[in-house]
Amino acid sequence: MRRVAIAGAGMTPFAEHFGLGIKELVPMAVSEMAAHVDKGLDRADIEAAWFGELTTTDGFPSGILADTCGLLDIPVTRVENACATGNDAVRNATYAVGSGVVDVALVVGADKVRESSARGTFWEWAGLTRDMAWDYPLGLVAPANFALHVARYLHESPATREHLAMVAVKNHKHAVPNTKAQLRYEITLQQALDAPIVVAPFGLYDCTPQSDGAAALLLVAEDVVDRYTDRPVWVRGVGLGLDRVMHQHKKDMTTFPPTVKASRAAYSMAGLGPEDIDVAEVHDCFTGVELISYEDLGFVEKFEAYTLIENGTTAVGGSKPVNPSGGLKAKGHPPGATGVAQCVELFEQLRGQAANQVDGARNALAHNIGGPTAVSAVTVLSSEKG
Amino acid sequence: MTAAYTRPGTRLLPDPTPESEPFWTGGANGELLVHRCRACTRWFHPPAPVCFRCRSLDVGPEPASGRGRVAAFTINRQPWIPAYPPPYVVAMIELADEPDVRLVSNVVDVAPEDVHVGLTVDVFFERWDDVWIPLFRPVGGVR
Numbered sequence: 456m457r458r459v460a461i462a463g464a465g466m467t468p469f470a471e472h473f474g475l476g477i478k479e480l481v482p483m484a485v486s487e488m489a490a491h492v493d494k495g496l497d498r499a500d501i502e503a504a505w506f507g508e509l510t511t512t513d514g515f516p517s518g519i520l521a522d523t524c525g526l527l528d529i530p531v532t533r534v535e536n537a538c539a540t541g542n543d544a545v546r547n548a549t550y551a552v553g554s555g556v557v558d559v560a561l562v563v564g565a566d567k568v569r570e571s572s573a574r575g576t577f578w579e580w581a582g583l584t585r586d587m588a589w590d591y592p593l594g595l596v597a598p599a600n601f602a603l604h605v606a607r608y609l610h611e612s613p614a615t616r617e618h619l620a621m622v623a624v625k626n627h628k629h630a631v632p633n634t635k636a637q638l639r640y641e642i643t644l645q646q647a648l649d650a651p652i653v654v655a656p657f658g659l660y661d662c663t664p665q666s667d668g669a670a671a672l673l674l675v676a677e678d679v680v681d682r683y684t685d686r687p688v689w690v691r692g693v694g695l696g697l698d699r700v701m702h703q704h705k706k707d708m709t710t711f712p713p714t715v716k717a718s719r720a721a722y723s724m725a726g727l728g729p730e731d732i733d734v735a736e737v738h739d740c741f742t743g744v745e746l747i748s749y750e751d752l753g754f755v756e757k758f759e760a761y762t763l764i765e766n767g768t769t770a771v772g773g774s775k776p777v778n779p780s781g782g783l784k785a786k787g788h789p790p791g792a793t794g795v796a797q798c799v800e801l802f803e804q805l806r807g808q809a810a811n812q813v814d815g816a817r818n819a820l821a822h823n824i825g826g827p828t829a830v831s832a833v834t835v836l837s838s839e840k841g
Numbered sequence: 842m843t844a845a846y847t848r849p850g851t852r853l854l855p856d857p858t859p860e861s862e863p864f865w866t867g868g869a870n871g872e873l874l875v876h877r878c879r880a881c882t883r884w885f886h887p888p889a890p891v892c893f894r895c896r897s898l899d900v901g902p903e904p905a906s907g908r909g910r911v912a913a914f915t916i917n918r919q920p921w922i923p924a925y926p927p928p929y930v931v932a933m934i935e936l937a938d939e940p941d942v943r944l945v946s947n948v949v950d951v952a953p954e955d956v957h958v959g960l961t962v963d964v965f966f967e968r969w970d971d972v973w974i975p976l977f978r979p980v981g982g983v984r
Binding site: 589593594595596599602603604606607610651652653654655656701702703704705706708 | 855885886887893912913914915916917918919921922925929931932933941942943944945946947953958974
């Protein structure tokens with residue numbers, strides 16, 4: 456397979472964009488991406504596009520991308536893979552460029568969660584993606600689904616609600632300098648612990664906000680990368696993993712097997728391991744999910760995730776910073792855009808241009824889990840071609 | 842807060858399919874009907890025409906004991922579901938017959954703060970029109 460590079464990245468702010476639809480957010484992100492290609496981008500160079508969108512709120516997704524970005528002469532494919540949509544779109548485009556069929560590919564992710572009211576989101580919007588026959592009518596909405604896992608995790612590991620709160624405090628702090636983040640304010644441990652409970656053990660600050668936004672990447676083959684930039688970021692590894700959709704037969708609630716499978720595949724393709732990762736964007740839709748993911752991604756031994764958050768390892772300034780962008784928790788989470796935006800952040804990190812820069816970062820990892828907890832996508836990026 | 846369960850004003854009801862109808866109507870006879878594979882004798886849920894373990898087609902509903910343990914739970918404090926007022930407990934119940942089979946349900950007749958992983962529970966049924974929703978409560982009655 457040919458080597459694949461990211462040559463440009465851009466995104467809209469993640470926010471409650473009540474005045475903007477998918478039709479506006481998508482071309483905004485693509486334009487920002489194009490403006491960030493060091494040597495410029497002629498849109499006629501783009502040969503194919505992959506568009507990650509979880510829930511269609513503005514009509515036919517592929518058509519909207521082609522239409523609003525003026526890309527009517529190329530194939531456009533919509534990717535939908537629950538909350539792993541963004542990094543799976545990156546994966547699909549990577550295969551196309553790597554295979555030699557396409558030299559220049561566009562990857563876009565977008566979603567508008569605030570299309571429905573805050574109260575109705577998990578009933579109307581997310582309900583479209585859930586199993587209505589067995590889980591949902593009994594109250595297993597998305598937050599409750601993750602809460603079951605984290606409740607069992609807290610039961611079996613030394614971690615406590617305080618450790619969940621520490622994740623929230625860290626990611627809120629990280630978001631402050633990020634102009635694209637939705638929640639740019641610090642919180643205290645006590646604030647997090649005292650907040651109203653949503654679904655135990657999650658309080659308000661353990662949960663991602665509801666967000667709208669779009670993000671875009673330009674993927675190019677090694678043969679043509681010099682036309683676009685002298686400082687590419689290489690897509691070293693991609694991986695996708697699945698598990699049973701239904702909770703009825705998940706054997707171990709304290710791990711997400713899709714993450715283990717996806718990260719193994721991505722590490723193996725990259726020729727890198729968890730110890731090589733300098734900075735990571737990890738799927739912290741709920742704080743406890745970040746902790747479990749430290750273990751599933753191989754950053755730490757089973758049930759020892761709490762040590763990383765306790766001793767500052769995963770804060771910017773520590774040895775393995777996680778979610779310098781603020782993460783889903785504070786940057787925001789429009790699902791289709793989330794994984795793509797993680798790669799936007801890591802593109803900037805690996806080029807030394809991030810708002811919350813991790814010194815000397817060379818290898819990076821982006822991670823999504825969703826579905827519910829039935830699919831994960833992982834992307835490993837590097838400033839070195841390898 | 843009183844621990845005794847009161848039936849909510851309304852519930853969102855499943856729409857039984859030929860496959861799932863035994864599960865949702867077994868309560869008429871006081872039975873928790875869970876699919877079981879006659880080839881490998883293992884239970885599985887939700888019901889399906891094929892055993893996901895051994896791929897046998899010789900499968901069908903059988904009465905389970907109705908006894909189980911709480912594998913994980915969450916106390917829902919927000920009004921996600923219309924006319925189902927919080928707080929309420931959403932739990933995964935691992936069946937005594939086959940701990941690998943876990944039903945998502947509500948644990949009632951117990952103060953939410955007294956629910957814990959490992960709590961032993963029994964099924965009971967709440968009738969709504971032509972479906973009987975399996976719910977669970979602690980063994981030994983109201984706590």
